Amino acid sequence: MWNRPERGSVYQLPDMLHSMTDCSNWVPMRWPDTWRTAQLDLLKGSAINCLVLPWGKEKPPSQFLDAARSAGLALVGLFDPAADRNASLESAYGQKLDAVALENPDGVKLPAIAWAEKTKLPFASNAAAFAFSDAVWPAVPTRPDEAEAGPTGVPWVDSNGWLIQLVRTLAPGKPVWSPAVPPKTESFIRTVQYQLAVADAFSYGARWVVTPDEKLRDALAAGKQAARDMWGALNSSIRFFRSHASWEALPPYGNIGVLSDFSGPNAYVSLELLNLLPRRTAFCVIVEKKHAAARPLSSLNGIIYPDDQLPAEPLLRQLGAFAVNGGVLVAPTKWPAPNGVAPVLDPFKRWNVYQVGKGRVAIAKEEVQDPYLLASDAQLLISREHDLVHLFNSSAINVYYTAPADGKTAVLHVNNYGLGHWLGPLSVGLTKPYRSASMWKYGLDKSLPLEVIQADRGIELHLPPFGVYAAIELEA
Amino acid sequence: MQNCISRRKLLAAVGAAGAGLALRRPALAGAPAAPVSIFRCKTYGPEVVTALDRMFDQLGGLGRIVKNKTVAIKVNLTGNVNFRLQHLPCELTHYTHPRIIGAVTHLIGRAGAARIRILESPFNTAEPLEQYMMQANWDVRAIANAAPRVEFENTNWLGSGSKYSQFRPPNGGYMFKSYNLNHSYEDCDVFVSLAKMKEHATCGVTLSMKNCFGMTPATIYGDGAGGKDEPLQYPSGGRGIIHEGNKQPAGQRENDPKSPRDAGYRVSRVVADLVASRPIHLAIVEAVQTMAGGEGPWIPRSRFVSPGVIVAGTNPVCTDAVCTAVMGLDPSADRGAAPFETCDSHLALAEQYGVGTRDLKRIEVVGTPIKEAVFPFRKA
Numbered sequence: 126m127w128n129r130p131e132r133g134s135v136y137q138l139p140d141m142l143h144s145m146t147d148c149s150n151w152v153p154m155r156w157p158d159t160w161r162t163a164q165l166d167l168l169k170g171s172a173i174n175c176l177v178l179p180w181g182k183e184k185p186p187s188q189f190l191d192a193a194r195s196a197g198l199a200l201v202g203l204f205d206p207a208a209d210r211n212a213s214l215e216s217a218y219g220q221k222l223d224a225v226a227l228e229n230p231d232g233v234k235l236p237a238i239a240w241a242e243k244t245k246l247p248f249a250s251n252a253a254a255f256a257f258s259d260a261v262w263p264a265v266p267t268r269p270d271e272a273e274a275g276p277t278g279v280p281w282v283d284s285n286g287w288l289i290q291l292v293r294t295l296a297p298g299k300p301v302w303s304p305a306v307p308p309k310t311e312s313f314i315r316t317v318q319y320q321l322a323v324a325d326a327f328s329y330g331a332r333w334v335v336t337p338d339e340k341l342r343d344a345l346a347a348g349k350q351a352a353r354d355m356w357g358a359l360n361s362s363i364r365f366f367r368s369h370a371s372w373e374a375l376p377p378y379g380n381i382g383v384l385s386d387f388s389g390p391n392a393y394v395s396l397e398l399l400n401l402l403p404r405r406t407a408f409c410v411i412v413e414k415k416h417a418a419a420r421p422l423s424s425l426n427g428i429i430y431p432d433d434q435l436p437a438e439p440l441l442r443q444l445g446a447f448a449v450n451g452g453v454l455v456a457p458t459k460w461p462a463p464n465g466v467a468p469v470l471d472p473f474k475r476w477n478v479y480q481v482g483k484g485r486v487a488i489a490k491e492e493v494q495d496p497y498l499l500a501s502d503a504q505l506l507i508s509r510e511h512d513l514v515h516l517f518n519s520s521a522i523n524v525y526y527t528a529p530a531d532g533k534t535a536v537l538h539v540n541n542y543g544l545g546h547w548l549g550p551l552s553v554g555l556t557k558p559y560r561s562a563s564m565w566k567y568g569l570d571k572s573l574p575l576e577v578i579q580a581d582r583g584i585e586l587h588l589p590p591f592g593v594y595a596a597i598e599l600e601a
Numbered sequence: 602m603q604n605c606i607s608r609r610k611l612l613a614a615v616g617a618a619g620a621g622l623a624l625r626r627p628a629l630a631g632a633p634a635a636p637v638s639i640f641r642c643k644t645y646g647p648e649v650v651t652a653l654d655r656m657f658d659q660l661g662g663l664g665r666i667v668k669n670k671t672v673a674i675k676v677n678l679t680g681n682v683n684f685r686l687q688h689l690p691c692e693l694t695h696y697t698h699p700r701i702i703g704a705v706t707h708l709i710g711r712a713g714a715a716r717i718r719i720l721e722s723p724f725n726t727a728e729p730l731e732q733y734m735m736q737a738n739w740d741v742r743a744i745a746n747a748a749p750r751v752e753f754e755n756t757n758w759l760g761s762g763s764k765y766s767q768f769r770p771p772n773g774g775y776m777f778k779s780y781n782l783n784h785s786y787e788d789c790d791v792f793v794s795l796a797k798m799k800e801h802a803t804c805g806v807t808l809s810m811k812n813c814f815g816m817t818p819a820t821i822y823g824d825g826a827g828g829k830d831e832p833l834q835y836p837s838g839g840r841g842i843i844h845e846g847n848k849q850p851a852g853q854r855e856n857d858p859k860s861p862r863d864a865g866y867r868v869s870r871v872v873a874d875l876v877a878s879r880p881i882h883l884a885i886v887e888a889v890q891t892m893a894g895g896e897g898p899w900i901p902r903s904r905f906v907s908p909g910v911i912v913a914g915t916n917p918v919c920t921d922a923v924c925t926a927v928m929g930l931d932p933s934a935d936r937g938a939a940p941f942e943t944c945d946s947h948l949a950l951a952e953q954y955g956v957g958t959r960d961l962k963r964i965e966v967v968g969t970p971i972k973e974a975v976f977p978f979r980k981a
Contacts, residue, residue, distance in 0.1 A: 472729050472761070505728060509735040517685045549898060552688045554738045580690075581699075581740045587688040 148224055148236055148253050149300050151175035151199050152363060154335035156185070157342040162192045164346055167356065172363035173335055174198060177226060177304075180213055181205025190220055199223040201238060226256060238302065243288055244392050248295045255292050256302035256334065260285050263305065263325035264318070265521045265542050280521045282542040287399040289329040290377055290525075291387060294411040301331040307338035314338045317544050317593050319359040320567060324594035327366035328538035329525055330373040335359070362567055362594075369565070372536050372596070375527035379408035380511050381503070382428040384444075386414045391432040397496030398431055398503075407504045408513050408526050418443060427453040427507030431499060433492070435459055449482030455503045460488045475502060515554035518547060535559070537597040544593060551591075556583040559599040566591040572598060632958040635916035636660060636965040637923040639974045642889050643909045645692075645700040649889070653704050656913045659967040663712035666791055666882060666915070671716040672709050673789035676702055677796050677812045679897055681724045682736045686898035689905055691737050694892040697797050699739045701887045701911075703747040705795055710748020717748055720785050722757035722815050725823070727835045730755040756783035757836045758820045765821070765832065768878035771954055775870035776855050779878075781832070782816050786879050794881045794917060798888035798908065798924055800978055801896045803844065803864045804872065804947055805940035806928065808921040809884030811947065813875045814868065817843065826851040843871055865936070865944030873950035876917055880956075884920035885913040888927075893978040908976035910969075918957030919964045921948055929977030932959045939979065 153175040154168075176193055178185050180202030193200060202217045204210065204227035217225050217235060228245065230237030230252045239252035242259045261283040285303045292301045303326040307314045319337075326333035337345065337356075344352030366372075381402065385395035402409045412420050414432070417440055422428065428447060435441060441461075448454040455476075462468070463486060468477035475498070476487040487506045493499045504512075514524055514537070521543035528535035537553070558579075563572035575597070578585040588595060638656040642648055657663045676697040685691060692698040706717055723733040730753040731741045745751050754760050762784030769779045786792070796812035804811050817840060820826055825837020827848025842848045844864040849855060860866065888910050894903035910927060914920035922932035925948070930940045932948055948959045958964065961971075 472755075473727065501728075505732050509732045510741075512735065515736060515738045517683055517688075519683055548684055549686070550688055552685060580738055582738050585688075585738075 147199070148175075148238070151201075151300070152332055152335070152367070153177050153201065153302060155203075155304065157337065158183075159342060160346060162189050165192055165196050165198075167345055168196065168198065171356075171360040172367055173360070175201060175223075177201045177203050177334055179203060179205065180217065180222075180225065181208035184216065184220075187220065190222075201226050203240065204228075224253065240302075240304075243292075243396070244388070246292065246295075252296070252299065254300040254302060255296050256304050257285075257288055257292065258304060260288070260303045260305040262308050263321050263540070263542060264308075264544075280543070282404065282521055282523060284400075284403075284523055284540070284542065285325055285331075286329045286523060286525055286540070287403060288396075289326065289331040291396070291399055291411055293330060295387065295413060302326075302334050303331050304334035304336070306336050309338070313340050315544070316355045316358045319355065320362045321540065321542065321544065321593040323359065323362040323366065324538075324540050327363070328372075328540060328594065328596070333363075335363075365565075365567055369596070372527065372538075375529055375536055377408070377410055378513070378526045378528040378535060379410040380424075380426040380513055381407055381409045381507060382412045382422060382425045383409045384412040384414060384417055384428055384430050385432050387411075391434075394431045394493065394496050394499065398429065398500055401497055401500040402504070403523050403525075405500060405504055406512060406514050406516055406519075406524065407500070408524075414440070422447050422452070423450060425452060426511040427455060427503065429455040429499070429503045430457065430460075431493065431496075433457055433459065435461075445481070445486075448484040448486045451483035453484055453507045454486045455499075455506055456486060456488050458489045458492055460486070462488060471502070471506060473502065476506060478506065511556075513556050517552040517554070518549040519551060520548050521546070522551065524553075533601045535599040535601075537599065539588075539591070539595045539597065541591075541593045547590075551588045553586045553588060553597070554580055554583060555586070555599070557599075557601070558583050559601050561600045562586050563598050564588060564591070565596040565598070567594060632918070632952050632955050633916060634958045634960075634963040634965075635914055635919050636967050637912060637914035637916075637920050638967045639923065639927065639969040639971065640911050640913075641909055641969050641974060642911050643907075645698050645889055649700055649911075650704045650707065652911055653701075653708055653885075653913070656911065656968060657708060657712075660913060660915055663708060666712075667709050668713035669715050670790035671718065671788070672714045672791045672793060673718045673720050673785055674702070674705060674709075674793040674795050675720045675786075675812060675816065677807075677815065678721045678723050678733070678737075679807075679815065680899065682733060684898050686892055686903060686905060692739070693890045694903075694905055695797060695799060695897045696737065697795050698887060698889065699734070699737075699741075699744060701885075701889070702795060703744045705793070705885060706744055706751055707747040709793075710751070714748070714750075714791075716750045716752065718752045718754060718785055718789060719744065720754055720756050720783075720816075722783075722818060722836075723755060725757075725819060725836055725838060727755060727758045727760075729753065754783065754785045756785055756816060757818050757823075758834070759783065759818075759832070760785065762788075765818070768875070770874040770878040774856060774874045774878075775950065776860075776867060776874055777850075777853060777871070778856060779853075780817065780871075780875060781821055781853070782879070783818055786816055791882045792879060793883040793885065796884070796886045798886045798891050798910075798912070798928065799896045800894060800928070800940060802900050803868050803944060805942070805944055806921070806925055806930065807896050808886050808924045809881060809917045810876045810921050810951060811872050813879065813881070814840070814872050816875060816879065817871075821851045821853065824848075844868055869945040869947040869950055872947040873954060873956075876951055877954040877956055881917040883913070883915055884917040885911070886920060886924045887911045888924075888976070893981045904981070906976070906978065906981045908974075908978075910974045910976065916957040918948055918951050918959055922959035922961060923964060923966060923971060925959075926961060926971050927974050927976060929975055929979060932961065 224236040226238040226240040228241040236253040238254040243257040525538040562575040638659040642652040765781035766787035794809040801807040819836035820832040827842040829851040846862040888908040925932035
């Protein structure tokens with residue numbers, strides 16, 4: 126599969142991190158505007174080492190900044206787009222902030238965290254890190270205006286994992302922050318929800334910008350024990366991931382390539398595709414169009430090219446060769462039909478499928494407007510026979526499959542967006558016949574060995590209960 | 602085809618009995634009887650082929666039924682493929698086991714079938730059936746290669762057909778005058794119901810006849826199709842509208858809109874309608890391993906059991922009656938008695954149609970006697 130190391134890919138992250146600014150080790154927290162210097166005590170012994178501070182017309186006083194600095198915290202000013210940029214910058218320089226967070230980092234003389242909506246992130250800039258301001262609160266959504274289940278009856282989940290994977294690909298080696306904000310609710314946000322917010326970012330190699338909701342921050346400020354317990358559990362979850370920092374360096378493992386420029390008119394379909402494929406337990410690797418020529422594609426079973434525009438001639442030929450050599454290329458309507466080959470129709474009559482050499486090219490009969498249909502059709506066109514993982518009783522679970530270049534080990538991150546609601550105990554089928562497996566979950570000092578059960582196709586693992594997050598370490 | 606009733610003969614016989622009258626009689630004395638084979642089979646290993654081979658011999662041989670014919674095999678893959686009873690693979694609890702499917706396919710192919718088509722309407726999807734099976738982590742190639750010319754079709758929608766095939770039960774039907782099904786149920790010479798032996802929350806038991814409830818496409822009988830004038834393009838939801846009667850299927854109206862909205866009344870009648878209009882030529886019910894307490898892991902208190910038995914026959918009512926007895930239950934029971942405490946007996950309703958008898962005294966059991974094969978599901 127996608128496991129050959131190459132320049133600029135995410136699995137060179139650790140070396141690159143050490144050569145970069147210290148922000149790679151920051152664990153940020155959005156400082157509540159109602160908290161004062163006294164609340165810095167709450168961070169003593171916590172995993173948090175960086176404060177994201179409002180930096181517009183309102184700014185924290187110098188005394189607070191000094192106290193925070195003395196406590197060993199890095200200080201990042203989050204710019205208010207409505208405030209004067211130059212004035213905010215001068216103030217940041219004057220206060221000797223460690224970094225600033227703003228939409229456009231051009232011309233900034235401090236380390237800058239590019240903080241913008243996902244489609245506006247300036248990947249060509251020299252930003253030290255990237256934060257997508259439209260991060261979602263990880264959950265099974267219950268908003269009355271949104272469908273709770275997709276067309277297959279699988280519950281919809283809000284997750285940032287796919288977006289983190291994209292940003293890490295488009296900005297290799299740069300830290301990624303997920304500033305998801307808890308929803309305003311009548312009731313308390315539960316501990317498991319915070320633990321899931323941590324896992325939804327950290328398991329994908331990013332940082333959650335810790336943001337307590339109003340009730341928690343007020344209860345913490347008031348010294349309530351229940352709130353301190355919740356705060357302790359949240360910090361313990363972060364420390365769990367920090368103690369497994371080597372997992373961050375592992376690249377995604379997948380058998381389906383999604384090849385796009387992921388921008389402009391192609392953004393909607395390509396980004397939704399990245400969001401929806403994991404819900405179908407289809408594991409993809411992201412291939413940026415401009416770097417595709419340098420990527421080894423032959424290990425993939427299929428490539429989805431969702432962009433409307435045809436690629437340049439060399440890439441067109443490269444993808445044609447991919448199909449001839451045994452891959453399945455899923456292409457848009459404008460893709461040139463192979464010469465002298467009669468098409469067959471797929472079962473849904475939405476694709477002309479051409480057998481070319483050892484593989485196939487599937488060309489859409491009509492412009493694809495529904496990303497869900499594209500995701501489901503592509504998985505079937507490539508064939509579920511190649512699915513790497515099968516999940517059972519998995520209702521609201523997303524899995525992130527990572528493996529180092531040699532493929533001898535792997536880590537499977539399992540996030541339960543159902544917050545501990547289960548159809549039944551989770552079973553995981555893996556096509557690759559790993560010889561040993563063990564499971565980590567929050568609160569464990571050592572992993573639990575799992576029995577590897579031989580199945581007709583590969584192996585199965587039967588997981589004990591694990592709450593909202595588990596990691597499965599595998600050895601071939 | 603000895604012991605097989607053709608659809609034409611059946612319609613003629615029931616039509617002659619007079620519309621309506623036959624349906625109200627407690628039993629049709631002349632309902633046909635046919636031998637049923639029982640075989641003890643403890644595992645899903647190679648012994649499955651041996652067992653089924655012996656059983657088909659006991660029933661007079663497969664060749665006379667399938668030679669040079671297109672054979673459709675309706676398997677049972679009820680519920681979402683993702684849903685398991687604990688960690689147990691679906692095939693050990695509520696799905697027809699793929700090795701049984703492969704063995705039956707192999708033997709039918711060996712007996713000279715011209716073409717074998719594996720059919721099912723998997724839950725809420727139009728995905729190709731073989732792709733759906735792969736989600737269960739099955740080796741689908743093993744089934745496809747078990748005989749020459751093996752095909753799969755998802756019958757939960759129009760599929761590869763150009764129109765739905767209409768099936769009309771005798772006497773205007775208990776629930777509907779006709780049922781619109783995927784073309785595969787018409788475009789075959791021989792129809793095999795290959796079921797799992799289970800209890801059923803709505804129908805008491807689910808055997809070769811109840812398996813046929815899954816023929817109904819969710820594009821017409823699915824929850825999302827309810828009340829629509831035309832079938833949906835793709836399946837939507839389960840078949841709650843048949844269970845509850847809260848909406849009418851797409852483009853169809855039931856015979857009596859004032860009939861009970863009780864699933865125990867409705868589903869049993871739909872099952873009887875279906876097996877009377879789409880005759881089953883070979884009924885095979887496997888319970889090497891299965892579940893007790895219900896038809897799927899969504900039923901509370903359901904549990905894994907290993908009866909170690911396979912039952913087969915050429916008459917579905919007779920076969921299901923013997924299965925019911927093997928389960929430690931009474932096939933002659935009516936509503937109010939186990940296993941039909943809250944439903945009408947679809948065995949009785951099918952018997953009243955003249956499909957076959959449920960009277961054990963009239964059914965010749967070959968192979969293992971019932972008393973030696975009995976596995977009391979309610980006590981397991």
